[in-house]
Every structure is written in C-alpha cells, then in structure tokens.
Amino acid sequence: MTMPLNQTLLARASAKLGPQASISIGLLVLLVLLAMPVLHLLPADNALHISAYSLTLVGKILCYCIVALALDLVWGYAGLLSLGHGLFFALGGYAMGMYLMREAAGDGLPAFMSFLAWTELPWYWTGTDNFLWALCLVVLAPGLLALVFGYFAFNSRIKGVYFSIMTQALTFAGMLLFFRNETGFGGNNGFTNFKTILGFDITATHTRAVLFLATVLLLVASLYLGWRLARSKFGRVLTALRDAENRLMFCGYDPRGYKLFIWVLSAVLCGLAGALYVPQVGIINPSEMSPTNSIEAAVWVALGGRGTLIGPLLGAGLVNGMKSWFTVAFPEYWLFALGFLFIVVTLFLPKGVIGLLRKKGEQ
C-alpha cells in the first residue's frame, strides 16, 4: 500500500524538479534512434556506419521496451501482475511469421508443412498471404485471447498472486501447444528462413532501416498512448483500482470493464511488438512463450520502476543491454546475474532505477 504511494509522491516531486531535463534527454534519445537507420544506410566503410547486427540488436531491445511498457500499464497502473505477457508477444510474432512463411513459400506450402507431408493449408492459415489480414491477425490473436481470458478472470474476481499464476499457466499451455507439430506452426523449430516482406528482401539494408523506424514509431506511439491514459480520469481510476478496489466499487465503478480494457490494450501492444520483432530477428519459435521470458519482462519493469512510463523502458534497455554483453563475455553466468539483479532491486530499489535517479535528483 505504501510503496505505490511513495512512488507517486516521488513522481510528483520529480515532475516539479526538472521536466525540462527529462524531456531534453528523451528528445536526444529519440534523435539518436531516428538517426540509427539512416547511419545503417551509409556504405560499410564509412566511419559512422552502423552494422546490421547493432541495428537489429537495438531494434530487438526496442520491441522489448514496448512489451515492458505494455506490462507496466497493467502491473504498475492497474496492479495486475501478468507473468504471461510473452504469450501475447509470441502470438503477434507468429501472426507476422505466418505471412512471412507464405511469402517465402510462394505458391507452395511453407517448408515445414511439406516435411510433414501435409497437402493443404490448415483452415486458420487462410488469407495469411495477405499482408493486411496478417496485420489484423497480429491484433486479433493476442487481443481476443486476452479478451476471453480477462473476461472470465475478472468476472470471477481473480486477483493478486492467483491471477499471476493463471497467466503463467496460460503462457506455459500456449508453449506446449505450439511445440506440437500437429498444431501447424512448425513445432519446436517455429518459423524461420524468411525471405521477403511485401516483396522486399528482408535482409536488405533498406528493409532493416524501415523495420527499425517502424519500431521506433510504435514505441513513441505506445508511450504517447500510455501518457494520455495515465493523465486521463481512466488512469486515475486504474490507480484507485490498484489501491482500493472495494472503495471504487462503492463509488459506483465496475472494475471489470476497466481491467478488461487495459488488459486487452496491453496484450495488443505486445502483439504489435512481437510482429515487429520477428522480421528483424528472423525467427519465432515456442520458446518465446516460455514462462521465463514473461518473468524476465516483469524483471525489466521492476528494475526500471513500475508505475512510471519511462521506468520500464529503462529497465528493458538496461537488462537487455547487459544480457547481450554477458552472453558474449560469460554466457554461462547470465541467469545468475539476472537473478542477482532481481534480488538487489527487490531489496534495495523498490522504486527501481527511476526511483534512484529521482532520489539523486532531489538531493
């Protein structure tokens, strides 16, 4: 009860302190991000050239930032800790992957289906060769699943740790389902060997640059959406819901609609992030649905500072930056480092990195 309270107090204090400073830092970061794809287009021998590896890595992290933001909307604002957001991310990714597989297969069946000696597409692959329909699926698959799951969970008044456990079980079930070859999504290999997107070579520098730009735009749009929501009465109702749900009901608000709205919105954002992730990384498989991925997303948010909009982005950036360094330098110790980090944050930084920065700013 006191923690979210302090958090908001701090947020208020720092808002007075230096909104200009944070806005200029934000703009600077945005400029750098916008410059990156342009620098990638420079010839490889130019000193300012950015390699495909770096661009993809940052693009990937930006997708994770969107997931962190989406998770923070439900966890930090509405108090619903989801340990299954990886599922929505993966569903968006799979929807995009279906399109990419069809594109790569041309008129034939996707390669993995030929291996299984299937002769025709399963019904749910209908129309996936159409990019627009694939985009609809990117929104609909995670959105509808979240809607149905949320409807039953919130109607049954499932809260707190029970809710978290159910989301964890959901993503685990999803993973097991997608591991099966019979499900029709390539089994444990998932989708890979993409060739083109909308007819453009998927590994071409221009394609990469555009995909990267789209990711930056989606992140900015999500941030703007989150900011608008947090400032609206809707956002205040969510905060009230997190801190005193009973009181809110006796004020005449039906919490179910509020929870469902933010829950579905969050799932859709994750799906969109997944859809941008897959063409940049070039692979999607059921391990994206593994429970540890979703837990890791919760670590990003906790580390950055939940209940703020910038915190989760910081957290996702920091952890994934460290991860890519660690997995090169000491690959076998990464999970220990992650666990250690989580313990340190829980014990010493209840408000995350952003809380620490703000404390420093006040002194």
Place this chain on the structure above:
Amino acid sequence: MRATPTPDLMLEPAFDAAGSGRDAIGASSLANKGLNTRHGTILTLEEINVSFDGFKALSNLTLYIGVGELRCIIGPNGAGKTTMMDVITGKTRPDNGVAYFGETLDLTQMSEVAIAQSGIGRKFQKPTVFEALSVFENLELAQKTNKSVWASLRAKLSGEQQDRIDEVLQTIKLDNSRQRPAGLLSHGQKQFLEIGMLLVQDPQLLLLDEPVAGMTDAETEFTAELFKSLARKHSLMVVEHDMGFVGSIADHVTVLHQGSVLAEGSLEQVQNDERVIEVYLGR
C-alpha cells in the same frame, strides 16, 4: 408486503407520524430521479437472515428507514451491524428475506456496483481513500457522473462539477490540502475525505460505519453538525459506539442484538429499555 407484527418500539413508517408527514408534504420527492419512495420509506429490510457456517449473523432482521431520516444503529460487538450494511450494499447476499431500496429496487438481486449507482453510498469502518491520488482527485473519482470506461477515457470536469468539488472541499475543511496525496492525511482528515467522497457521490441513502472513530472532540462535534445538515436532503444510517455522538444527532435509534432488532425509539427510550440495559450490562 409489510411484515405485520411490529414490536412496541418499532417504527412502522406507514403508521409513523413523522414518516407520513414527510410523505404528505412531498418530502419523498427529495429522494429524486427514478427512485420510487411513495410511502416515505427509502429502505425496507424484512425478515433478513444471514448465516456464516451455521453462525446466524442476522436473524429475522426487520428495519425501515424513512426518507430524510437520520437513523443511528447501536449494538454490542457481533450484533450484526456491519453484516447488515454488507447486505444493503450487496456485498453479502441474505439467505432469505426482503431488501428494497425505495419501493422498486430489489437489493438482493443487484450487484454492488448497481447498488452504488442507484444511490446508496457507504463509508467503511476503516477510512478507505485512494491514497496515491490527491484529495481533489479522490473527490473527482467519487463524483456522481457517468462511470463507464468510455466516459472515463474522455472525461473532462465541467465548471459545475469543479464548483461542486470546491464546495465539498470547503465543507469538509480540506480546501488547503486539495493537492496533497490522500495517503498523507491524518486519520481524522481521511474520515472527512471519505465523507466528502460520499457527498459528491450524492447518494440518497448514506451508510456510515463508525464515522467519528479516531476523531478529536472538535471534529466529532463538527461531524454531528454536518450530518444533521445532511438529513432531510439525504437519508442516513449511522452505526456508532459513541453514545454522546448518537445523542447529539439521532432522531431515532435502533438497537441490534444477535442479528435482530432489540429495540427502537429515541435514544432516551432505548436507554431506559430493560432489555437493552440487560444486553449492554450483561445481566
């Protein structure tokens, strides 16, 4: 559908001079918009039974609250006061019995949210406010308005609503703390804020569970004045242990004991009632 035999001290509104008087002068119209209070009764509880694992929290509870009445409920611990409020607000479903708000709204069939929206406000025993939000925002959320998701997404305070909140802020003397997070208020201030949240919600029936617990004498006195000014325009049901407070505000007092009404009447009447003395002094 009135339960017939009423104990000597029970106030059957149909025969209650004050109640019918209110009806005669059209005071029932004060309970506005859509709520049918033709007979001057805003709340009807008849033969309510609630049991938890065999323990009878309420047994054949029958109680009426008139429009514009200020009723105090007293009773020893475990008498069923909070359970009764839970039944009225839909938190607990009675095993059987009749609970009507006005003449037409069946409380046993409505959800908590629907009950709150139809005009019953409740203050909890432990002051419950939205701690992370400012005092002003607390009132903004509680204010009577369209509370659907879509409405909240595009809600903007009108000048009128703003004025109403300002007015209530003055009433509850939190005008100077309007931007403070509610979590930083003192216990008494939280009590007032919660009362203020009820006021902006503009309910026709207010249920107040121990509203002056933890208040200073001055605050208690002020609360008594506030409640007296609220009665007539609203109906109030106040559960309180502080007899001084009860004496200073109540028209009528109902004594609950073991889940049913033991006595009803003015404070003086019930204090002289043999059975009440017995229950309280444990003879």
